[in-house]
Amino acid sequence: MEKPREWLREKSIAKKVLTESNIVLEVVDSRIPLLTRNSVVESLAKERNKSLIVVLNKADLVPKEFLDKAISEIEKDFPVVVFSAHKNIGVKNLLEKIKDLSKDKPIVKVGVLGYPNVGKSSVINTLKKKKVATTSPKPGMTVGEKLVKLDENIYLIDTPGIITLEFQEDLALKGSYIPDKLQNPADVAVKLIEKIIQNRKEALEESYKIKVSQDPLETLELIGKKLNYKVSGGEVDYDRTAKKILWDWIKGHIKAYWL
Ligand SMILES: Nc1nc2c(ncn2[C@@H]2O[C@H](COP(=O)(O)OP(=O)(O)OP(=O)(O)O)[C@@H](O)[C@H]2O)c(=O)[nH]1
Ligand SMILES: [Mg+2]
Numbered sequence: 001m002e003k004p005r006e007w008l009r010e011k012s013i014a015k016k017v018l019t020e021s022n023i024v025l026e027v028v029d030s031r032i033p034l035l036t037r038n039s040v041v042e043s044l045a046k047e048r049n050k051s052l053i054v055v056l057n058k059a060d061l062v063p064k065e066f067l068d069k070a071i072s073e074i075e076k077d078f079p080v081v082v083f084s085a086h087k088n089i090g091v092k093n094l095l096e097k098i099k100d101l102s103k104d105k106p107i108v109k110v111g112v113l114g115y116p117n118v119g120k121s122s123v124i125n126t127l128k129k130k131k132v133a134t135t136s137p138k139p140g141m142t143v144g145e146k147l148v149k150l151d152e153n154i155y156l157i158d159t160p161g162i163i164t165l166e167f168q169e170d171l172a173l174k175g176s177y178i179p180d181k182l183q184n185p186a187d188v189a190v191k192l193i194e195k196i197i198q199n200r201k202e203a204l205e206e207s208y209k210i211k212v213s214q215d216p217l218e219t220l221e222l223i224g225k226k227l228n229y230k231v232s233g234g235e236v237d238y239d240r241t242a243k244k245i246l247w248d249w250i251k252g253h254i255k256a257y258w259l
Pocket of ligand 2: 122135141142
């Protein structure tokens with residue numbers, strides 16, 4: 001496993017922000033809402049009696065019926081707000097919830113936590129209605145913590161994505177790891193393709209205009225051929241194809257989703 005020191009640093013930022021916050025927004029990716037819930041954030045919030053709201057961000061990428069399923073699952077544990085930073089969905093609802101919890105309190109800090117690339121900084125910009133936090137499709141954009149004043153008594157805290165002890169391959173499936181840094185991108189792409197075939201294989205057909213095979217590796221090969229990504233001998237360039245697919249997934253170009 002790589003970079004234990006970085007993991008520890010990110011985990012300790014999460015702990016610190018959680019400790020100083022009154023409210024926690026746990027931002028998750030609506031396409032993989034359960035996978036992007038973070039058990040460290042949730043258990044710490046419970047332990048410390050913080051109000052935690054799960055923000056189902058990127059809701060513009062999934063159908064409403066799917067969101068309903070995700071909501072009923074997550075609402076067993078925490079209140080949920082459907083949100084899209086891109087399409088301005090859920091802004092009023094989330095602001096009301098934050099303001100309700102902040103009533104009559106002199107200062108309220110709202111910690112915005114979640115995996116890399118789920119849209120934490122974008123959620124902050126949308127709530128603030130101004131671009132105050134830097135965003136990027138590249139996971140790991142936000143490094144330190146950043147305080148943003150939302151209202152007279154309310155401050156939002158932007159944070160780097162939390163990566164607790166997890167393999168880079170698992171993080172990559174969540175869109176939380178830079179594909180170019182993977183040791184074996186083809187393995188991860190095959191896993192991702194397998195999940196997509198199980199859940200919504202049309203997404204691959206739409207994105208790459210191929211007829212998906214039931215076999216994920218064969219599908220990777222078909223996509224490579226279609227993209228014309230070849231190595232010098234004329235064979236498919238699996239690594240390059242894999243990275244392209246992983247980036248397309250990160251960027252929301254592949255319309256698949258699962259619980
Ligand atoms: N489709 C869609 N994309 C979004 C939404 N919110 C954020 N994104 C995109 O997701 C990517 C990551 O957004 P950020 O706001 O930088 O995510 P972050 O969680 O702050 O990322 P780190 O700082 O790297 O942990 C960017 O390419 C955003 O444009 C949304 O509501 N819908
Ligand atoms: Mg960020």
